[in-house]
Amino acid sequence: MTSFCTTTAARPAPEPSVVLADCRPLGIYVHVPFCSSTCDFCAFYQETPARGDFDRYLDGVERELELAAIDEPVATVFWGGGTPGLLPPSALRRLGELLRARLPSPPAEWTVEMTPSSVKEEKLAALREIGVTRISLGAQSFQPRLLEALGRLHPRERIFEAVDKIRRAGFASLNLDLIFSIPGQSLDEWRADLDEATALGPDHLSTYCLTFEEDTALYVKLSQGRVSMDMEKEVSFLREAECRLAAAGYRQYEISNYARPGAECAHNLNTWGMHRWIGIGPAAASQDRGWRGANPAGLDLWLDKLAAGERAGEDRVLLTPDLLAADSLVFGLRMNAGVEVGRVAARFGVLFPDDLERRLREWEGDDLLERDGDRIKLTAGGRLVADRLGAELLEILG
Ligand code: SF4
Structure with a gap:
C-alpha cells in the first residue's frame, strides 16, 4: 500500500505568494444580491x-x-x-461591459444564474451580446406541490418556457438545478423530476440535497415540528440520481454535479481545485494574492467599505500551504475522479500527518474509499457519507 506522507519531507513550506503563483487559472465570481422574494430554504445573502x-x-x-x-x-x-436575472437588460449590459473593460480577453466560460420567471428574450439577448456562454437555471422541482413547499414562485410551465427561450437564444451550455429530500417528497416524485429534467436535454445538472439553514422559513418549520428530515430517504434519493442520470448519459463528476462529456463547470472545478478567484459584490468571497476573505453581506456595508478603499476584508485568513493542501484533499475527495494525495503534498510543499494514512486505511477497510496508486476516491458508499468524511479529514489536517 502506498504511503504518501513522506514524499516531501525535505521540502520547505513556500510563502503564501509562492503557493498562489502556482494556482492558476483565475476565476471571477460576481454576486448579484437581489431577489423578488425569499425562497423558504434560502440562506444566501439577498x-x-x-x-x-x-x-x-x-x-x-x-x-x-x-x-x-x-x-x-x-x-x-x-x-x-x-x-x-432580476436585473433589467440595460443593467445586465452595464454589468457585462464593466467586466469586459477590465478583462484582457473574453473568458472561455461565462455563467449566469437565472430563475425561470426571470428569463426574458431581451435579457437573454443582452447576455449573449456581452459574451455569456452558459445559463444555470434554478428549476428545483417540476412538481407544483414541491415548488410551493420550497416557496418558489414559478409554476412548472415557466421552466419549459425558460428552457425553450434559452435554447433559441443560442447559449452554448445550460445547467438545471434540482433539489431533493424536500419534506414530504416521495421517491416517485424525485424520479419524475430527474426524468423531466433529462428530457429537456441540458448538458449539465446539479442536484442538491435540501439543507435546513438557520434563519430560513424551512428551519423555522423544522424547529416547530411542522416538517422533518429523513436521512434514510436522502440516501435513496442520492442513489436514484446517480443511477438515473448515468442511464441518461450524464457523468457524475462531483457529488452534486453531473455533465455530458466536456460540459463540466470549469468555474467550479477551478474553485474546488483550490486555484484563485476574485469575488465582486456584497458577500462575494475571494481567494487571491495570499488571502481568503469575503465582502460584507449587505449592500450599504459593502458600499461603505469600497468607499474606504477596502474589499474582501471579512473572515480574512492567510492562505497557508497547510490550509490549501487540506482543502484540496477535502474538495478533491468530493470529485468522482478523486485526488492524488502525494501530488497535493508536493504542490503545496507540505507533509501530511501519519494519522491521515491511518484514517484512509480505515476507510478503505470499511469500503468507503478506494485507491489507484497515489489517487484516492470515494466508493458509492463513501459518497453517501462524504460530508462526515470531509469533516474528519479537516479534524486530522486542521
Ligand atoms: S434560492 Fe430563492 S431567494 Fe435564494 S437566492 Fe435563489 S432565488 Fe433568491
Whole structure:
C-alpha cells in the first residue's frame, strides 16, 4: 500500500505568494444580491431591491473592479446570487461591459444564474451580446406541490418556457438545478423530476440535497415540528440520481454535479481545485494574492467599505500551504475522479500527518474509499457519507 506522507519531507513550506503563483487559472465570481422574494430554504445573502439599488450596486461593482485591479487573463466568470436575472437588460449590459473593460480577453466560460420567471428574450439577448456562454437555471422541482413547499414562485410551465427561450437564444451550455429530500417528497416524485429534467436535454445538472439553514422559513418549520428530515430517504434519493442520470448519459463528476462529456463547470472545478478567484459584490468571497476573505453581506456595508478603499476584508485568513493542501484533499475527495494525495503534498510543499494514512486505511477497510496508486476516491458508499468524511479529514489536517 502506498504511503504518501513522506514524499516531501525535505521540502520547505513556500510563502503564501509562492503557493498562489502556482494556482492558476483565475476565476471571477460576481454576486448579484437581489431577489423578488425569499425562497423558504434560502440562506444566501439577498434582498428585495429598493428604487435606485441597481444603480448603486453597479456603481459599487465599477469601484470594486478598480480596486481589484485585474491584470491577467480570466478563465471563467460566474454571476450568482441572489438572482442576476432580476436585473433589467440595460443593467445586465452595464454589468457585462464593466467586466469586459477590465478583462484582457473574453473568458472561455461565462455563467449566469437565472430563475425561470426571470428569463426574458431581451435579457437573454443582452447576455449573449456581452459574451455569456452558459445559463444555470434554478428549476428545483417540476412538481407544483414541491415548488410551493420550497416557496418558489414559478409554476412548472415557466421552466419549459425558460428552457425553450434559452435554447433559441443560442447559449452554448445550460445547467438545471434540482433539489431533493424536500419534506414530504416521495421517491416517485424525485424520479419524475430527474426524468423531466433529462428530457429537456441540458448538458449539465446539479442536484442538491435540501439543507435546513438557520434563519430560513424551512428551519423555522423544522424547529416547530411542522416538517422533518429523513436521512434514510436522502440516501435513496442520492442513489436514484446517480443511477438515473448515468442511464441518461450524464457523468457524475462531483457529488452534486453531473455533465455530458466536456460540459463540466470549469468555474467550479477551478474553485474546488483550490486555484484563485476574485469575488465582486456584497458577500462575494475571494481567494487571491495570499488571502481568503469575503465582502460584507449587505449592500450599504459593502458600499461603505469600497468607499474606504477596502474589499474582501471579512473572515480574512492567510492562505497557508497547510490550509490549501487540506482543502484540496477535502474538495478533491468530493470529485468522482478523486485526488492524488502525494501530488497535493508536493504542490503545496507540505507533509501530511501519519494519522491521515491511518484514517484512509480505515476507510478503505470499511469500503468507503478506494485507491489507484497515489489517487484516492470515494466508493458509492463513501459518497453517501462524504460530508462526515470531509469533516474528519479537516479534524486530522486542521
Ligand atoms: S432565488 Fe435563489 S437566492 Fe433568491 S431567494 Fe430563492 S434560492 Fe435564494
